[in-house]
Amino acid sequence: MNERWLELLQSLILLCYKGIWIYLVVVIIACIWLFLAAVRTMMRKKDLDLLHYDEVLNEALAPPVSVLLPVHNREKTIIADVSHLLDIHYGCYEVIVINDGSTDGTMERLMEMYELSKVKSKIHYSSIGQAVGEIRGAYRSLRYDNLVVVDKQYGGHSDALNAGIRVSQYPYFASIGPTTILDKYAFVKMMKPVMAALPGEEIIACGGRLELADSQRVSCSRFHIQGEKPAAALPRSPLLMMQRIEYIRAFLISGLGLVRYNINTLLFTSEAFGLFKKSYVMEIGGFNPDPRMAHLELIMRLHKHMKQIKGRGRIVYIDDPVCSMKAPESCTGLHQQRIRWHRQLTNTMWEQREMAGNPKYGWMGMVTIPYFIMVELIGPVLEVGTLLLLGVGLLLPFVENSLLVVLGMLLVLYGSLLSAAVILFEVWLARKRYTAREVTRLFLYALSESFWFRPMNNIFRVHGLIKAIWSLRGHGGSGGSAYSELPADK
Numbered sequence: 001m002n003e004r005w006l007e008l009l010q011s012l013i014l015l016c017y018k019g020i021w022i023y024l025v026v027v028i029i030a031c032i033w034l035f036l037a038a039v040r041t042m043m044r045k046k047d048l049d050l051l052h053y054d055e056v057l058n059e060a061l062a063p064p065v066s067v068l069l070p071v072h073n074r075e076k077t078i079i080a081d082v083s084h085l086l087d088i089h090y091g092c093y094e095v096i097v098i099n100d101g102s103t104d105g106t107m108e109r110l111m112e113m114y115e116l117s118k119v120k121s122k123i124h125y126s127s128i129g130q131a132v133g134e135i136r137g138a139y140r141s142l143r144y145d146n147l148v149v150v151d152k153q154y155g156g157h158s159d160a161l162n163a164g165i166r167v168s169q170y171p172y173f174a175s176i177g178p179t180t181i182l183d184k185y186a187f188v189k190m191m192k193p194v195m196a197a198l199p200g201e202e203i204i205a206c207g208g209r210l211e212l213a214d215s216q217r218v219s220c221s222r223f224h225i226q227g228e229k230p231a232a233a234l235p236r237s238p239l240l241m242m243q244r245i246e247y248i249r250a251f252l253i254s255g256l257g258l259v260r261y262n263i264n265t266l267l268f269t270s271e272a273f274g275l276f277k278k279s280y281v282m283e284i285g286g287f288n289p290d291p292r293m294a295h296l297e298l299i300m301r302l303h304k305h306m307k308q309i310k311g312r313g314r315i316v317y318i319d320d321p322v323c324s325m326k327a328p329e330s331c332t333g334l335h336q337q338r339i340r341w342h343r344q345l346t347n348t349m350w351e352q353r354e355m356a357g358n359p360k361y362g363w364m365g366m367v368t369i370p371y372f373i374m375v376e377l378i379g380p381v382l383e384v385g386t387l388l389l390l391g392v393g394l395l396l397p398f399v400e401n402s403l404l405v406v407l408g409m410l411l412v413l414y415g416s417l418l419s420a421a422v423i424l425f426e427v428w429l430a431r432k433r434y435t436a437r438e439v440t441r442l443f444l445y446a447l448s449e450s451f452w453f454r455p456m457n458n459i460f461r462v463h464g465l466i467k468a469i470w471s472l473r474g475h476g477g478s479g480g481s482a483y484s485e486l487p488a489d490k
Contacts, residue, residue, distance in 0.1 A: 010398050017393070017403055020386050024410040027375055031418055034253045039425055042319065063194060064092035065187055065275070066168035069176045070160030071097060075104040079113050085176075086144055090187040094146045096164045101133070101154025110149050115142040125166040126278075128286035132163045157271075158287035158295075165278060165286055173281075175295075177272035179325045181213050186322040190275045193316045204313035205302060206275040208322030209251045212244050234438050239334065241445050242453040243327045249422045251319075254376075271295045273323040280305065280313060292471065293351065294344035300352045303364045335460045342464025343471070345377055350472060380458035381465065386411060387455060415450030422446070 067085055071078055078097075085095045099107050110116060116139035125135075133155030141147035152163050161175050172194070174187065183189070186208070194203045212235075235241055274295065281287075284301045299315060306313045328334040349356070349372070356373060358365040390407055393399040423446045427439050434442075 013392075013396065013399070016385075017389060017399070017407070020382060020389060021403075021407060021410070023374075023382050024386070024407070024414060027379065028410065028414050028418075030371065030375070031253055031414070035418070035422065035425075038252045042425075042429060062091045062188075062191060063172055064094075064170040065090065065191065066164070066170045066173040066278070067093055067095045067176060067187075068161055068164035068168065068173055069095065069097050070100050070157050070164070070178070071102065071106060072100045072154070072160075072178075073102045073104045073106060074178075075102070075106045075109055078106050078109055082110070082114070082147070084182070086147065088182070088187060089184055090191075092170075093187065094148060094168070094170065095144075096167055097147070097149045098160040098164045099149060099151045100156070100160040101152065107149075107151055111139070114144060114147055114149070116140065116149055117142055126168070126282060128162055128165055128282050130162070130285050130289070132166065132289075133159050135163060138167060156289060156291050158291070158293070159289040162286040162289065165281065168278065171278055172275060173278050174273065174275045175271075177270070177325065180272040181324045181326075182273065183320075183322050183324075186273065187275075189318050189320050189322050190273075193318070197314075200312060202277070202311070202313045203316055204277040204280045204306070204311075205299065205315040206318060207270060207315070208273065208318035209320060210247060210270050210272050211321045211324040212240065212247055212327045213324040234441060237329060238445070239331065239453075240327055240329060241441070242449065243334075245419055245423060245442065245446050245449065246453075246457075248426050249419050252422055252426070272325045277313070288351075290347075292343060292347040292468075294341070294348045296345070297348040297351060300348070300355060300364075300369075304352070304355060304361065307361055307364075331456070334457075335463070338457060338460035339464035339467060342377075342380075342461045343468040345372075346465055346468035347472070349373060349377055377465070380461040383411070383414075383458045384455070384462055412450045415454045416447045419446040419449050 067088070069081065069085060071081070074081065082095065082097060097110065099110070119138045119140055133153035136151045136153065139149040139151070141149070148167060150163055150167055152160065155163075157178070165173060172191070174190070176182070190206045190208060193206055197203050235244065271294070276298075280302060281298070284298075284305050287295070288297050302313070302315065305311070328337050349369070352369075355361050355365045356369045361369075386407060390404055393404045420443055423442045427434050427442070
């Protein structure tokens, strides 16, 4: 290689360093800005009186809700899952269980326990503008007036939700994920913004804070008790501990931070639990049945629809924990989960790419979606690239050590220090009873994030991105479904 090519290669490598440096500075500023916005919001709410849930329940204006629970091969746990939903503290609601082509004894267990009777009269299905898997029958319980079971051909989690929407009778519906554990007052918390909407304002969707379930809570009770602060019950597993820190950071920054300025830019609802206005979801054709798409895709289409009809519908976020879910306890499980999540994120952004950077969609098109693309979608690639550049830079004589030191410090600031600040704020809010030892553990684990969990997680997500790009070119399968994250039904 002659001298000219060597100079060109050096210039290219140094340009990569500068590009990474600029990227890290920009995302750190954005994250700190969102973190401070979330802090300001929470500080303003900290001294307000707690919501009196029982008073809200007694309000005549509390809208009725349809609760949609898709299930697939849950013979051993289906009775417990449905019983918990029937015990929800809310005024008027119906539970619709959608048996999505189970091949075990799930349907038989439901028939036996709840004395199901097939609806023989003609069922008036609502139209959502797209086909769903064949509905083999609808059943009503002779023991519970508000329990309906739909037996259908397998079509996946989103297809089952669409079938549930068609059968539901109330103006709002809630989608429940296969591993979701609801807070006892989850529906009261989620419906509060609907009842508190200003004249002319309409809440079309609502998402809430999601936490990781601890083993004690899963085995003993699925509900918080009002008025008590639950114990922190931190997991012993380092992997579970880091996922707990990750969730706290994500919901605080990307959830609460994005809605701080009241500009209706929320792009953050969880597959675990979401509340929707049925009429608007039906107008846009329901959930996308493609298993490669995330629920995020529905939120993006709702935002697009509101712009097209010039509606005043809003999507809001609840900072109170409304539910929890089980997390992968092994690196293999985490790897599979992150591949699926990143494939869904990639496919969703590709499907709705028209909105990215498009001023027609306002703040959503110009700020929120570009932020998700840069930080959530491409961010893992750039962070893994930074680590590679740090390693390669030590071997290249023309790369100054000061540049490597600055890059390393930026990575630690973006990962560990930001997470540690979020944890300290979480403890200060004192949602749970933390002991000094637990606070110390949380803080030390947060500081360690940049040195093992974040690089590992980013590698998993890059793998998911590669698989998604491969599938966009017509290769690869669907990437699994929400059911695939369920533990074995033993």
